[in-house]
Amino acid sequence: MSEFVKVGSIHDISPGQPLIHDFDYNTVVIFQVGDAYYCLEDECTHQEVPISDGTVTDCRVECPMHGSWFDLKTGKALNLPATKAVQTYAVKIIDEDVFVQEPDDW
Numbered sequence: 257m258s259e260f261v262k263v264g265s266i267h268d269i270s271p272g273q274p275l276i277h278d279f280d281y282n283t284v285v286i287f288q289v290g291d292a293y294y295c296l297e298d299e300c301t302h303q304e305v306p307i308s309d310g311t312v313t314d315c316r317v318e319c320p321m322h323g324s325w326f327d328l329k330t331g332k333a334l335n336l337p338a339t340k341a342v343q344t345y346a347v348k349i350i351d352e353d354v355f356v357q358e359p360d361d362w
């Protein structure tokens with residue numbers, strides 16, 4: 257079973273300022289929308305562009321390169337040119353610390 261790994265504090269994140277965290281094999285980004293936090297792999301599935309540089313609106317993030325939108329809850333690509341979902345990871349807040357579930361295959 258995957259473990260939750262502490263990646264920072266809720267004070268490191270705000271609606272306009274996502275938190276980026278480097279794991280051994282990839283980089284993830286945690287976005288805040290209202291009181292909710294969403295973690296996705298920080299890479300567009302169209303090309304290797306960080307989605308952390310994108311604009312967040314209505315629980316979606318827009319890739320800054322070609323404008324594909326991704327659902328922050330599911331990672332689903334909502335329009336072309338991206339067609340594949342971005343990997344999402346479970347987020348847990350304990351007190352004021354942010355934890356992300358490390359996938360089994362890392």
Ligand code: FES
Pocket residue numbers: 300301302303304305319320321322323324336337338
């Ligand atoms: S690199 Fe993200 S839509 Fe093309």
